[in-house]
Structures are given as C-alpha cells and as structure tokens.
Amino acid sequence: MLIQVYAAGVTPSELRWYPTSHKKDGSVRPLAVPGHEFSGVVAQLGERVEGFAAGDEVFGMNDWFADGASAEFCVTVPSNIARKPSRLTHAEAATVPIGALTAWQGLLDRAKLQTGERLLVHGAAGAVGVFVVQLARLRGAEVVATASGRNREFLLQLGVKQVIDYTTDAFDKIVRNADVVFDAVGGETLTRSWKVLKPGGRLVTIAADSEGANDPRVKDAFFIVEPSQGQLVELGRLLNTGKLQVFVDAQVPLANAPAAYAGSVVRKHGYGKVVIVTPAYEARVFA
DSSP: EEEEEEEEEEGGGGSHHHHHOOOOTTTBBBTTTOOEEEEEEEEOOTOOOOOOOOEEEEEHHHHHHHHSSSSEEEOOOGEEEEEEEETTTHHHHHHHHHHHHHHHHHIIIIOOOOTTTTEEEEHHHHHHTHHHHHHHHHTHHHEEEOGGGHHHHHHHHHOOOEEEEEETGGGGGGGSSEEEEESSHHHHHHHHOOOOOEEEEEEEEOGGGGGTTTHHHHHHHHHOOOOOHHHHHHHHHHHHTSOOOEHHHHHHEEHHHHHHTOOOSSOSSSSSSSEOHHHHHHHHHTT
C-alpha cells in the first residue's frame, strides 16, 4: 500500500539503531528513511489488498527494517495500519503507534498487568511513558512514576498516584513491593529496579542498552515493539472515546526534519512527542 504521509512521529534514537544502517541479512542498508510511525491517506493499493480503499485515512507503524515515513509517501502493508481515529488530527495520530503499541505490548502482553497491582514507570512523561500510565490506569492499577520535577503536575493529572523526582530522590529507597516495573530509561535505573519488585514481580524494559545485555534477567525483560493492526484498532477505539489522550510536544515541517532528529527543536511542554508534518498536510490545514 502506498500512503501519502501527512505526519510522522520522531524517535531520534532510531538513527543509531542497527536496522537503520543494516538489512535483516546483515548487509549495509544505505539511504534508510527514518520515522516509523505515521498518519496519512491511502494513495494506492497493491494487488490483493482488502479492507482498505484509496482515500482512507490511516495510521500505523512500519517494521524497523523497512523504510519509514519522514517523507511525502511511504510503503506499508495492511497488517501494520488501521483507520485513523476520527477524533485526532493527523499530527496527533502520528504520535500514537510506537508509544501506545509499546505500552500495550509491555504492560498487557508481557507483564500481564492486573487490576489493583502496583506499577512503577521510569520515564513516565516520555513518548512511551504517557501511554503506559494511561493504559495502566484504565486497567485499574496503581501507578508510581519517576520523572523530572517539572512534569509532576502533568503526571498527577494523568492519574499517577506518586511522582518521584529522579533528580533529587532515589526511587529504590521509596518504592517497595511493586508488582511490575516498566523501564524506559535503562542503565543504573534498570539495575536498581530489581530490588523494588515483590517476589514474583515482573519487569519489562525498552531501553536500547538492554538489548545486548548478558544478564539473563535483562534479556528476558527486554522487548522491541512490533506492528499490530488488531491492537491499533483497539487503541483507536480508546482514542475516539477520549479514554486515551495524545500529546504533541512540537510540530515541525518536513524541511526541518534534521533538526527534529538532532533534538534541537524547541519543545512546548517537555512531555509527549515531536511530529514532522508534510507539505500536503500543511496545505490541507491552512487551505
């Protein structure tokens, strides 16, 4: 399927990831296009594609070894996308797929978070963390979060019970008997997290430095998000009913994509995600 891209979410660290510079067979992958979550309009269908038509508004994510959507068009497959939530703009929808799917797969598929359980989230105000917090609250879990002090009020409004400022307080001296830890930070934060779990507690991590770890616990805890049409459909329903919120921290034109990936874009809030918008979307919005 050919998608006319209106907006693409920015994950700056992907420029350093193996799939950006290599193919699945290990050979060098030149001129890779980043931006693996997107929102746009179906421009053309491939043979035997069913369930979509040209002109449909869709959102989704591509496999990491496929080219992304920091471009005016991208190619995808039906299983990677779903219809865009009608309540969201394309810029808003482009912030959803990677963050929300990561939260879903980490919390519900891997950790199997249950109602009434206690969850500790590291990086709770980040692009993934905001969805981890919301999905956990929808599941009926109690959420404790680590974040910078400036995001305390924001996270409390999202439903976090306790916010620990990682710049001033040691979370492992405060939190005890957590059922689940969701780690988006890695390093020393991950290492210190094991001791806050109760016996039988579960930890999941998406921190890139965990992928090559030798510790079997870390290997078991680490995962990489995968596209899922079924989960995108369910997330779309939650977004359309307002049960999930999205947060665009900055919106930049495609011409300024290098600045977005360099992290030099001025951000409004310090939480949520940076989004690249294409000329086609800008023309539509300002028409």
